[in-house]
Amino acid sequence: MAATNIPTGGAHAQEAPHVQHHAAGDHHDEHDHHDQHWLFKYVFSQDHKWIAKQFLISGIVWAFIGATLSTLFRIQLGWPEAQLTWLEPLLGRWVEGGKLNPEFYLALVTMHGTIMVFFVLTAGLSGTFSNFLIPLQVGARDMASGFMNMLSFWFFFVAGVIMFISLFLETGPASAGWTIYPPLSALPQAIPGSGAGQTLWLVSMALFIVSQLLGGVNYITTIINLRTAGMSMAKLPLTIWSFFLTAILGLLSFPVLFSAALLLIFDRSFGTSFFLSDIYIGGEALNHVGGSPILFQHLFWFLGHPEVYIVIMPAMGIVSEVLATNARKPIFGYRAMIGSLIGISLLSFVVWAHHMFVTGMNPFLGSVFMFLTLIIAVPSAVKTFNWLATLWRGNIRFTAAMLFAIGFVSLFVSGGLTGIILGNAALDIQMHNTYFVVAHFHLVMGSSAFFGMFAGVYHWFPKMFGRMMDEKLGYVHFWLTILAAYLVFLPMHYVGIAGFPRRYYAYTAYESFNQFGDLNTFISIAAIMAFFAQFIFLFNFVYSIFRGRRATENPWNSTTLEWTTPVEPGHGNWPGAIPAVYRWPYDYSKPGAPEDFIPQHIPYSQTVSSNLPYEKEME
Amino acid sequence: MIALGILLALVLLLVVFGLLFRLQILTSIFSGSYVRQIGLSNRVNAILMLVFMVVGMAAFAYSFIANFDKMNPPIASVHGLHTERMFWITMIIIGIVFVLTQVALFVYSYKYQYREGRRAFFYSHNNKIEVIWTVIPAIVMAGLVFGGWKEWTNIMGPAPANSVELEIMGKQFNFLVRYPGRDGKLGPINYRLIDATNEFGFNLNDQRSLDDFTAGEVHVPKGVPVLLHIRSRDVLHAVYSPHFRVQMYAVPGMPTKFWFIPTKTTDEMRAQTGNPNFNYEIACNQICGRGHFAMKSTIIVEEPDDYVAWYAQQKSFAEQNPDVLAAFKNKKTPVIEEVPAATTAAPAATEKAQAAL
Ligand code: HEM
Ligand SMILES: [Cu+2]
Ligand SMILES: [Cu+2]
Numbered sequence: 001m002a003a004t005n006i007p008t009g010g011a012h013a014q015e016a017p018h019v020q021h022h023a024a025g026d027h028h029d030e031h032d033h034h035d036q037h038w039l040f041k042y043v044f045s046q047d048h049k050w051i052a053k054q055f056l057i058s059g060i061v062w063a064f065i066g067a068t069l070s071t072l073f074r075i076q077l078g079w080p081e082a083q084l085t086w087l088e089p090l091l092g093r094w095v096e097g098g099k100l101n102p103e104f105y106l107a108l109v110t111m112h113g114t115i116m117v118f119f120v121l122t123a124g125l126s127g128t129f130s131n132f133l134i135p136l137q138v139g140a141r142d143m144a145s146g147f148m149n150m151l152s153f154w155f156f157f158v159a160g161v162i163m164f165i166s167l168f169l170e171t172g173p174a175s176a177g178w179t180i181y182p183p184l185s186a187l188p189q190a191i192p193g194s195g196a197g198q199t200l201w202l203v204s205m206a207l208f209i210v211s212q213l214l215g216g217v218n219y220i221t222t223i224i225n226l227r228t229a230g231m232s233m234a235k236l237p238l239t240i241w242s243f244f245l246t247a248i249l250g251l252l253s254f255p256v257l258f259s260a261a262l263l264l265i266f267d268r269s270f271g272t273s274f275f276l277s278d279i280y281i282g283g284e285a286l287n288h289v290g291g292s293p294i295l296f297q298h299l300f301w302f303l304g305h306p307e308v309y310i311v312i313m314p315a316m317g318i319v320s321e322v323l324a325t326n327a328r329k330p331i332f333g334y335r336a337m338i339g340s341l342i343g344i345s346l347l348s349f350v351v352w353a354h355h356m357f358v359t360g361m362n363p364f365l366g367s368v369f370m371f372l373t374l375i376i377a378v379p380s381a382v383k384t385f386n387w388l389a390t391l392w393r394g395n396i397r398f399t400a401a402m403l404f405a406i407g408f409v410s411l412f413v414s415g416g417l418t419g420i421i422l423g424n425a426a427l428d429i430q431m432h433n434t435y436f437v438v439a440h441f442h443l444v445m446g447s448s449a450f451f452g453m454f455a456g457v458y459h460w461f462p463k464m465f466g467r468m469m470d471e472k473l474g475y476v477h478f479w480l481t482i483l484a485a486y487l488v489f490l491p492m493h494y495v496g497i498a499g500f501p502r503r504y505y506a507y508t509a510y511e512s513f514n515q516f517g518d519l520n521t522f523i524s525i526a527a528i529m530a531f532f533a534q535f536i537f538l539f540n541f542v543y544s545i546f547r548g549r550r551a552t553e554n555p556w557n558s559t560t561l562e563w564t565t566p567v568e569p570g571h572g573n574w575p576g577a578i579p580a581v582y583r584w585p586y587d588y589s590k591p592g593a594p595e596d597f598i599p600q601h602i603p604y605s606q607t608v609s610s611n612l613p614y615e616k617e618m619e
Numbered sequence: 620m621i622a623l624g625i626l627l628a629l630v631l632l633l634v635v636f637g638l639l640f641r642l643q644i645l646t647s648i649f650s651g652s653y654v655r656q657i658g659l660s661n662r663v664n665a666i667l668m669l670v671f672m673v674v675g676m677a678a679f680a681y682s683f684i685a686n687f688d689k690m691n692p693p694i695a696s697v698h699g700l701h702t703e704r705m706f707w708i709t710m711i712i713i714g715i716v717f718v719l720t721q722v723a724l725f726v727y728s729y730k731y732q733y734r735e736g737r738r739a740f741f742y743s744h745n746n747k748i749e750v751i752w753t754v755i756p757a758i759v760m761a762g763l764v765f766g767g768w769k770e771w772t773n774i775m776g777p778a779p780a781n782s783v784e785l786e787i788m789g790k791q792f793n794f795l796v797r798y799p800g801r802d803g804k805l806g807p808i809n810y811r812l813i814d815a816t817n818e819f820g821f822n823l824n825d826q827r828s829l830d831d832f833t834a835g836e837v838h839v840p841k842g843v844p845v846l847l848h849i850r851s852r853d854v855l856h857a858v859y860s861p862h863f864r865v866q867m868y869a870v871p872g873m874p875t876k877f878w879f880i881p882t883k884t885t886d887e888m889r890a891q892t893g894n895p896n897f898n899y900e901i902a903c904n905q906i907c908g909r910g911h912f913a914m915k916s917t918i919i920v921e922e923p924d925d926y927v928a929w930y931a932q933q934k935s936f937a938e939q940n941p942d943v944l945a946a947f948k949n950k951k952t953p954v955i956e957e958v959p960a961a962t963t964a965a966p967a968a969t970e971k972a973q974a975a976l
Binding site for chain 2: 102103106176177181182183184187190191276277278279280281283285289290291292293294327328329330332333334335336358359360363366367370371374375377378381382384385386388389391392393394395396397398403406409410413414417418420421424425426427429430432433434471472475479482483486490491494495497498499501503504505506507509510511512513515516519586588589590591596
């Protein structure tokens with residue numbers, strides 16, 4: 001295949017920069033690519049930029065599916081008494097006599113969570129931006145292995161197809177919650193979704209994990225080996241640092257989910273008892289003894305907690321980059337930012353059991369995990385302060401990306417702070433599995449990661465598609481979305497403090513939980529508003545791909561390497577030599593420089609007027 | 620409220636359409652390369668930042684206060700009062716941080732908006748300030764952890780010896796309740812013995828089981844420690860009773876427990892809330908299937924005397940189901956493996972209730 005002819009940046013990374021300009025291999029064979037079959041160019045492409053777009057578009061499709069599911073269950077929660085016959089054409093037999101089937105409600109919640117966490121915010125976010133930005137920002141022609149990278153997308157795609165098919169099963173898709181705790185997820189007698197639906201869920205996730213691992217290995221290898229000349233680890237943009245650590249987290253934690261899924265498959269299909277014991281169900285005592293459902297939770301959350309950081313760290317990286325670029329200021333505390341990312345990564349492996357304080361786990365473990373959990377708030381706080389300091393005395397341009405980056409910080413703070421309550425085991429007794437938790441993670445993970453993703457899309461759209469997205473529509477999209485996000489999730493705290501359990505089809509059975517009918521309706525209206533606001537984005541995105549105004553090479557006056565490529569970088573990214581790198585990525589508004597940014601590939605010898613004392617010797 | 624929502628949605632739609640038409644005009648003149656103009660819209664966004672913060676925080680404060688009573692149903696357990704205090708102290712701390720950071724974020728955004736000819740301040744780091752804002756959160760966290768840890772170990776520590784004990788068993792989709800009877804010992808149960816009548820799986824060959832009785836709801840005395848033994852016979856459930864700040868999973872194959880001291884009787888609570896229908900409820904708080912949202916039980920807190928009287932009236936399961944008892948007698952021991960009794964020797968429950976007075 002032609003793609004393998006591309007010389008990799010790695011070869012150049014070892015060469016001295018001046019040699020590079022003459023390296024023969026750099027002028028890769030353009031004509032080869034004209035011969036490329038369209039199937040390999042557009043479908044089974046090995047080009048990281050194209051794969052990134054594939055991930056992005058699948059992610060957007062999944063996001064709309066996930067959002068549609070949530071709209072359905074918000075309708076149920078907002079208007080529990082309403083006749084939903086009008087949904088029959090869409091949902092068929094899941095609407096029974098004008099009422100949503102309660103098992104289908106659980107299926108909706110489960111699939112919404114699964115889709116959003118894994119398919120959108122993991123694959124959609126990392127898949128898009130790690131793929132797109134890693135080679136471009138480290139100065140490589142492509143990923144270390146284009147072939148594995150292609151496989152990564154297609155494993156994800158097949159996983160998606162399987163998950164999608166499961167939505168239409170006779171017995172419904174998986175319904176045991178996105179955390180699929182057994183025994184509920186193991187026993188079709190307990191809920192029909194635990195039949196074929198759960199099987200497909202497990203198969204799909206197994207393939208998904210393979211996709212993550214293929215992607216992750218590639219990201220890590222590329223960052224370690226294919227950096228261009230001069231691009232030391234200490235000169236990497238924070239995006240790359242965050243993708244790097246995210247990939248490491250994924251590589252270390254996803255296999256554990258894989259093993260949990262495998263053991264669950266064994267329990268479900270081959271009569272083992274890893275997670276099952278002492279069960280009487282459907283008029284029958286099962287033969288399983290000696291297993292522990294709690295074991296599953298340990299395995300699940302050993303992935304599950306790092307997973308939430310897998311979701312948020314790329315967003316943090318994107319936001320750092322966008323904030324610095326548009327505040328026209330260096331990111332404040334570059335090293336502290338890297339340090340806190342590393343701290344978060346390490347700590348994220350030792351806090352998982354804070355999801356299990358009241359499962360009956362040994363209370364001593366609870367104490368240990370409470371201690372470790374509250375430590376993780378410190379690096380998170382440091383990051384926030386650094387972002388604020390980056391804005392301080394900046395010269396801020398409110399691009400759509402910048403608005404979303406600022407929104408990210410706001411939402412991350414709002415959601416992160418309640419983690420301090422939940423991480424306190426004594427307080428979590430009351431809060432666990434209530435809407436307080438739902439509010440917490442939808443702000444800190446759901447909304448913020450989406451905001452990070454939007455920031456990324458608006459910011460790098462010109463490099464992806466060679467055109468600009470419409471700014472004004474971006475503004476409207478932002479303001480409606482942040483307003484709706486807060487209108488949805490702030491009131492959820494109130495409901496949660498009152499103790500409303502999550503995953504409830506209705507609250508009508510309880511004397512204790514009937515005081516918030518109005519508020520639930522309000523939340524639902526805001527949620528529907530949030531959903532509709534996303535169509536502005538969708539329109540803008542699709543329209544701009546074809547009709548947007550043409551972009552320039554570096555529309556944001558940014559310093560990183562991707563902006564040194566042509567408007568629409570071809571295969572191999574740079575038509576000539578890969579530029580070498582001389583400085584860190586945040587030389588914005590440097591005193592003495594003629595412009596308010598100095599790109600990474602400009603040597604100090606060309607910027608004598610602005611060099612700092614310690615940079616003089618590098619001239 | 621709903622009308623307001625619909626209105627909002629309509630306005631939204633109008634805005635969208637307005638913009639779409641504008642967009643068409645805008646893009647019809649698209650051509651050439653893109654040069655970004657930093658103009659009016661930058662100012663508008665900066666002002667919106669400020670407006671969003673001020674209006675948003677005001678609305679937040681208003682709605683928080685307006686809903687405050689609704690989100691704080693009265694608390695009726697000793698540890699609940701402690702954790703409640705801690706909850707609100709923590710809320711105040713994070714509330715302060717919330718306001719400070721959000722104000723900084725939005726005010727900076729406004730204040731440092733783009734100005735022609737101004738240059739941002741090249742300021743890459745400041746070790747001193749970074750150490751300070753690492754250490755301060757660390758200290759605050761340490762304080763919170765310490766408080767939480769003390770409370771947590773108290774709550775999760777061993778139940779006092781004079782506790783009233785009972786067992787709650789979760790099943791799809793209700794909670795079964797069992798008391799130890801006169802001997803104060805919950806007899807062993809076995810899931811293989813479960814059937815339509817013997818829902819708990821009583822092993823009536825065991826002496827300790829003979830006086831165990833089941834109840835439709837949970838009765839407990841006020842002011843006495845209550846130790847809940849919790850188990851499940853099918854999938855996970857959780858015993859969650861918000862008024863008491865009680866929550867613990869019900870796990871098949873792994874009995875769990877939780878103890879607390881109720882401080883107000885159901886009647887007192889009815890008087891206090893002015894709601895004659897008030898009941899302490901147990902809600903299932905771990906997704907368990909179709910009926911999860913309606914899987915509930917009731918806790919009736921009584922004066923200790925009333926509790927003792929109620930307790931004395933109950934008939935044991937064996938007494939109420941002579942046929943089951945007879946079946947056990949005939950078949951001798953149909954069970955092979957024994958599940959150990961959930962509780963070890965303890966003085967009779969009734970005596971304990973009285974002793975606690
Ligand atoms: C300040 C740091 C944070 C702390 C101390 C914290 C603490 C916690 C705790 C203790 C829980 C368990 C609550 C319960 O189930 O009872 C929780 C839930 C959760 N947190 Fe956080 N959190 C923090 C930040 C984050 C971040 C940054 C994310 C994601 C990006 C996140 C995502 C989640 C999710 C997804 C759940 C709920 C999972 C579920 O039960 O479905 N948290 N958090
Ligand atoms: Cu966690
Ligand atoms: Cu339940």
